[in-house]
Amino acid sequence: MTGSEDPEDRIRELERPLSETARASELGSSGPGGYPAGPPSPPPPAPWTYGGPYPGPPPKPPSGNRMWWILGTLLVVGVLALAGGIAAMAAH
Numbered sequence: 001m002t003g004s005e006d007p008e009d010r011i012r013e014l015e016r017p018l019s020e021t022a023r024a025s026e027l028g029s030s031g032p033g034g035y036p037a038g039p040p041s042p043p044p045p046a047p048w049t050y051g052g053p054y055p056g057p058p059p060k061p062p063s064g065n066r067m068w069w070i071l072g073t074l075l076v077v078g079v080l081a082l083a084g085g086i087a088a089m090a091a092h
Helices: 007-027 065-091
Strands: none
Touching: none
16 A cells, blocks of 8 residues: 555445445345355154163052051051050049
C-alpha cells in the first residue's frame, strides 16, 4: 500500500460486496446465494437390541396376602385386649 491511499477507503472497498449482499437480503430479493441445500440426511439407525426388549416381570399368582394381614391384625388386637384385661384385673 502506498502512502497516498487511505486505509479507510480500502476497508470500505473490501466491505462493499458484503453490504450489497446484506442490503439485498434485507429487501427480500435473492442476490447471489450460497450453496443450494443438500439432500436431507438419513435418519439415525435404530439401536441394537440383542434379540428384543426385556420381558416384564412374571405375573404373580393370586396369594393369600390379604388373609395374612387380617389374621395378623386380629392377633395384635387380641393380644392387646388380653393385656388390657390382665392389667384391669390386676388393678382391682
